[in-house]
Amino acid sequence: MAGLPSSTSAKEKPSAGVFDGIAIRLLAPSWLMIGFFLLVPVAMMLVYSFLTKEFRGGVIWEPSLAAYDQFIFDRGLFGDEPPVIEWTYITIFARSIWQAALATVLCLIIGFPTAYFIATRPANTRGVWLFLITIPYWVNLLIRTVSMKFLIRDTGPLNQFLISTGLIDSPIHIVNTNFAVQLGLFYSYLPFMVLPIYAAVERYNFALSEAAFDLYASRWTTLRKILIPVVKPGIIAGCILVFIPSLGAFLAPDLLGGAKTFMIGSLIEEQFKGSAGNWPFGAAASMILLSMVLVVLLFYARQQTRSINGAR
Amino acid sequence: MANTSALEVRNAVKVYGVKPNDVIALNDVSISVENNEFFTLLGPSGCGKTTLLRMIAGFETITQGSIRLFGENIENLPANKRPVNTVFQQYALFPHMTVLQNAAFGLTMLGKSDKEANSVAGRMLEMVQLGGFADRKPGQLSGGQQQRVALARALAPSPKLLLLDEPLSALDLKLRHSMRVELKQIQEEMGITFIFVTHDQEEALTMSDRMAVMSNGELQQIGTGKEIYEQPGNRFVADFIGETNLLSATVESVKGSHATCVIGNNTRLECVVSDAIEAGSSAHISIRPERISLAKSTVSSAGQDTLTGVVSRYVYLGTDTQCKLLLDDGTKINCRVQNAHGSTTDLAVGERASIHIDQGAARLLVN
Ligand SMILES: Nc1ncnc2c1ncn2[C@@H]1O[C@H](COP(=O)(O)OP(=O)(O)OP(=O)(O)O)[C@@H](O)[C@H]1O
Ligand SMILES: [Mg+2]
Numbered sequence: 001m002a003g004l005p006s007s008t009s010a011k012e013k014p015s016a017g018v019f020d021g022i023a024i025r026l027l028a029p030s031w032l033m034i035g036f037f038l039l040v041p042v043a044m045m046l047v048y049s050f051l052t053k054e055f056r057g058g059v060i061w062e063p064s065l066a067a068y069d070q071f072i073f074d075r076g077l078f079g080d081e082p083p084v085i086e087w088t089y090i091t092i093f094a095r096s097i098w099q100a101a102l103a104t105v106l107c108l109i110i111g112f113p114t115a116y117f118i119a120t121r122p123a124n125t126r127g128v129w130l131f132l133i134t135i136p137y138w139v140n141l142l143i144r145t146v147s148m149k150f151l152i153r154d155t156g157p158l159n160q161f162l163i164s165t166g167l168i169d170s171p172i173h174i175v176n177t178n179f180a181v182q183l184g185l186f187y188s189y190l191p192f193m194v195l196p197i198y199a200a201v202e203r204y205n206f207a208l209s210e211a212a213f214d215l216y217a218s219r220w221t222t223l224r225k226i227l228i229p230v231v232k233p234g235i236i237a238g239c240i241l242v243f244i245p246s247l248g249a250f251l252a253p254d255l256l257g258g259a260k261t262f263m264i265g266s267l268i269e270e271q272f273k274g275s276a277g278n279w280p281f282g283a284a285a286s287m288i289l290l291s292m293v294l295v296v297l298l299f300y301a302r303q304q305t306r307s308i309n310g311a312r
Numbered sequence: 313m314a315n316t317s318a319l320e321v322r323n324a325v326k327v328y329g330v331k332p333n334d335v336i337a338l339n340d341v342s343i344s345v346e347n348n349e350f351f352t353l354l355g356p357s358g359c360g361k362t363t364l365l366r367m368i369a370g371f372e373t374i375t376q377g378s379i380r381l382f383g384e385n386i387e388n389l390p391a392n393k394r395p396v397n398t399v400f401q402q403y404a405l406f407p408h409m410t411v412l413q414n415a416a417f418g419l420t421m422l423g424k425s426d427k428e429a430n431s432v433a434g435r436m437l438e439m440v441q442l443g444g445f446a447d448r449k450p451g452q453l454s455g456g457q458q459q460r461v462a463l464a465r466a467l468a469p470s471p472k473l474l475l476l477d478e479p480l481s482a483l484d485l486k487l488r489h490s491m492r493v494e495l496k497q498i499q500e501e502m503g504i505t506f507i508f509v510t511h512d513q514e515e516a517l518t519m520s521d522r523m524a525v526m527s528n529g530e531l532q533q534i535g536t537g538k539e540i541y542e543q544p545g546n547r548f549v550a551d552f553i554g555e556t557n558l559l560s561a562t563v564e565s566v567k568g569s570h571a572t573c574v575i576g577n578n579t580r581l582e583c584v585v586s587d588a589i590e591a592g593s594s595a596h597i598s599i600r601p602e603r604i605s606l607a608k609s610t611v612s613s614a615g616q617d618t619l620t621g622v623v624s625r626y627v628y629l630g631t632d633t634q635c636k637l638l639l640d641d642g643t644k645i646n647c648r649v650q651n652a653h654g655s656t657t658d659l660a661v662g663e664r665a666s667i668h669i670d671q672g673a674a675r676l677l678v679n
Contacts, residue, residue, distance in 0.1 A: 207404035210371055215418035215469065216392045229408045 042290070049283035056275045067284035089267070089285070096264040097292075099178070099253075100246035103185035104193075107242045108235070110186070111193030115234075118194070119201035130198070133191050145184055145251045149175060152183070152256075176258035184252030192241035200234025201227075233304060240300050244293050264289055316383040318505040319345040319368065319473055324377035326363050326529075337363040339529045341377075345473075345507060345522075350499050352508045352516040355526035356552065361509045364526075365475050368507065370394045381472060392421075397466035399476040403458045405450035411437065411461050412446035418469035429468075436464035439498065456487045463495075467502065474499075476508045480515065492518050513553050517541070525549050541600075543586065546679040550598040557599045557646050561676070565591050571676050573597060576641030579619060581669070585676040596677045603673030604647035606635060606659065609666035620666040621645070623659050637665060 049067050051059040069075075072090075073083035118129040136144060152158050152174040159171035174180050208230065212222040228235070250265030257263075264285065271282025326338040337360045345351040353361045366372040368379060370391030379387045386394050397418065405414050415433035420426065437443055440460035450458055459479060466474055479495075480488045496519045499506045510516055516523050517537040525532040525540060525548075532552075533545040544550035547558060561573035561581065571585045575597065583597055609620045621639035631652070637645045645667060659665055 205402070205404065207400050207402060208406060210391070211398070211400060211404040211465075212406070212417070212421075213391045214369060214371075214396075214398045215465070216421035217417075218392060221421065226406055230406075232408075 045283045045286050045290075048279055049287050051280050053278045053280045057272070057277045057279060059279050064280070067278070067280035070281055071284055071288065092262055092267055093264055093288070093292075095262075096247055099181060099185065099261070099263060100243050100249075103182055103189065103246045104239050104243045106182060106186045107190050107193040108239060111190055111238060112197055112235070114190075115194045115197035115238075116201050119198050119204070126202070130195075133194055136187075137191065141188060141251055144187070145255045148184055148187060149180075149255055152180060175256060176261075178257070178261055180256035181253050181261045181263075184256040185246045185249060188249070188252060189242040189245055192245070193238040196237035196241065197231065197234045200231035200237075204231055236300055236303055240296060243296065247293065248289060317344045317380075318347040318349065318382060319343070319507070320378075320380040321364070321368070322378045322380075324364065324367065324379070325375045326360070326367060326372065327375045337529050338367075341526070341529075341531045343524050343531070343534065345505060347382075347505055348503050350496060350506045350508065350519055350521045352510060352520035352523035353526060354510060354513060354516040354523050354553075355532075356511055359526045360529040361511070361526060362477055363529075365398075365477050365507065365509050368473070369396055369398045369475050395469075395472045397469060397471040397474055399462050399466045399474065399479045401477045401479065401481065403450075403462040405458055405461055405465070407450055410447050410449060411442065411453070414450065414461055415464045415468050417465060422469055433464070433468050436468045437461075439467075439501075440464045456483055456491070459483060459491070463498070467498070467504070470502075471504065474504050474506050476506060478509055478511070480510075481512075488515075495519060525552060527552070543675065544598060544677065545586075547596050547598070547677050548679075550675070550677060555601050555646065555648075557597075557601065557604075557644075558677075559597045559599070559643055560594065561597045562594050563589055563591050563676070573676060576639065576643040579639070579641050579643075581674055583674040583676040584672050585678075587678040589676065589678050598675045598677055599645075599669055599673055601634075601646045601648040602632070602650070603670040604645065605668045605670070606637075606647060606649055607666050607668065608659065609664045619643075619645075620664060623661050623663050623665055626659050626661055635659065635665075637667060639667075 048059055050063055050065065052062040052064040052066065054060050069083075070086070072086060074086035075081050075083050114133075118126055118133075121129060150156055154171040154173060154175070158174075159168075162168045163171065174183075204227065208226050209222050212226045213219070217225065248265045248268075249263065250269045253261050253263040254266050254269075268282050268285050268289070271277045271285065272279060321341060321343045324338050324341045325336070328335040328337055341360070341364060343351075353364060355361055363372060367374050370386075370389060370393075374387050377387075378385055381394070381396065386396075406417065409417070412430060412433055415436050416426075416429040419429035419432055424432075434443070434446065437446055440463055442457060442460050442464065445453065445457065445461075450461060453461065459482070462479070476495075480491050483491060492515060495506075495508075508516075508519065520537060522534060522536050523540060524534045527548050533540055533549045535543075540549060541553055544553065544556075550556045551558060559575045561575045561583075564572045564574055564580070566572075566585065566589060569584055569586065571583050571589065573581050573583055573595070575581055581597060589595060619639050619641075621637045621643075623635060624638045624644075625634070625636035627634045628651075632648045632650050635647050635649065637647065639645055647667065
């Protein structure tokens with residue numbers, strides 16, 4: 001075609017040029033905050049995990065791999081038997097991952113339609129819906145979790161209501177079940193799913209759906225092949241924002257679950273609580289959790305760069 | 313099938329919203345488009361062109377009226393069941409798919425095998441000269457290239473009707489001009505009926521076989537470019553298409569398709585009239601500026617069709633010269649004289665000149 005460049009110009013990111021220096025100086029406070037309140041504690045945990053435990057809490061400054069060893073191997077009560085794999089903690093980790101994944105899926109199933117609903121309201125009412133979503137967050141998580149327990153316990157309003165309607169004869173036991181933990185996690189983290197998906201759907205160009213519909217796609221195919229792939233970065237962000245805190249959550253499992261729903265968060269929390277704790281072990285468990293989170297984040301980062309290089 | 317139109321819209325009405333806040337976007341619009349025709353909907357912003365197009369595509373419901381595609385009623389079919397495809401103004405390409413996947417989408421949805429869909433899509437991309445771009449993502453293409461992908465995507469399933477909503481408006485001038493020619497060529501090659509929306513009259517004139525001029529949700533006139541330009545049906549059309557002089561006039565007498573009118577201070581003018589009108593009523597006369605010729609005036613002539621006045625503006629524009637004249641009776645007249653004739657008399661502002669209106673150039677407009 002005459003007058004048409006055959007090669008597209010590379011879409012270069014404009015460089016900030018003269019603003020570079022200013023940007024660095026403006027970023028300095030955030031760097032200091034992150035450095036001091038994030039990196040220093042993480043470094044401390046890393047160091048602690050390689051130290052020897054003090055019996056009344058705390059550490060002895062003597063390098064040791066005991067914490068990691070304890071996590072993986074069972075060497076008997078006095079540590080002199082041949083090592084066998086210790087499944088207790090691995091099970092807790094696996095269960096936590098499972099619980100967090102389940103909570104993420106639950107949040108996605110409920111969060112996606114919610115986000116879609118809000119994003120497709122008239123522009124002037126979307127703010128109200130978002131506001132409603134954030135209202136529960138004005139109350140502390142602990143209080144919300146306790147009230148949740150109050151609502152679902154055997155003598156709580158939910159069971160009373162169900163009994164009074166004659167639907168059930170005796171209360172359903174919800175507290176201390178996996179389901180209760182799921183409910184707690186779902187309730188705690190749903191907005192983290194809704195908000196990024198909302199942001200993505202709001203930016204979505206609905207002419208794309210029309211184009212697909214025009215090209216003989218059914219509504220379901222349009223959703224599956226066009227809308228979901230295009231808003232995928234938002235979905236992934238939402239999943240990560242729910243999965244990661246769910247993985248380390250301890251309030252919901254502690255308050256709503258029982259011994260059978262013990263999760264990583266509670267395990268770590270216990271190690272630093274009172275005199276029965278084991279700081280190096282808690283630190284080691286944190287480091288293992290952190291490395292798992294980093295793996296998830298790396299996966300996310302790769303997805304993001306791919307979608308930036310490809311789609312947009 | 314021989315005598316059925318490709319598309320027939322009858323008495324279409326579209327009302328948006330509910331009673332107190334309702335908007336009548338289309339009011340009793342009827343058009344009939346022939347097979348293989350390049351038909352243009354032309355009108356100013358907000359006149360309802362997009363609404364009509366979206367109704368044909370199936371994105372908007374029709375409040376009243378009917379739409380027939382080759383004789384079949386389609387107004388109750390959803391968009392994905394109508395053999396009609398659309399080229400969207402902002403292209404609406406699927407950003408996560410390659411150019412080829414975009415072009416093959418419609419065929420895949422129609423149940424064609426990947427192989428067949430890709431081969432047809434590939435041919436379409438060749439046709440719009442994007443053969444080498446099949447594996448790119450839309451984000452890696454220029455605006456003009458995206459435009460072509462959108463065209464290929466809409467043409468690939470061989471729709472019975474292709475709808476284009478201002479497809480060229482996002483392109484720069486030069487590209488727009490070359491795309492006009494190309495679009496028209498593609499339409500002729502593929503033998504597909506096109507309905508093209510634009511608010512650019514030049515675009516409409518270059519490409520269309522026929523066009524419908526719309527205003528305020530109502531159809532003003534349908535015809536070829538020539539018919540609409542030379543025989544505008546009403547004041548709106550005369551004014552919207554090209555430039556014109558619109559003069560208020562009183563009808564003195566009517567004889568067949570000719571009428572004698574009085575403008576300004578008792579100046580008589582012979583006009584062509586196509587609508588029924590009675591003597592004594594008032595109407596408007598439209599005269600295209602290029603149908604008026606100029607001469608230096610020495611005497612003030614009172615002869616018919618010759619009027620005199622003073623030049624108030626005289627601008628040389630290369631191919632032609634624009635001249636504004638204030639006639640002796642106070643009427644302002646705008647004329648354009650072709651410079652090619654060599655017949656131009658050099659006039660200066662303030663000089664007296666007489667004008668001569670070509671035979672049949674003055675048209676009496678009732679509405
Ligand atoms: N969804 C809607 N709800 C209410 N009114 C609408 C809606 N869509 C269009 N309208 C109104 O209908 C009228 C016709 O709009 P339409 O988009 O068809 O105009 P258009 O001729 O395509 O204009 P443009 O050249 O600016 O694209 C306008 O007055 C517009 O405000
Ligand atoms: Mg429009």
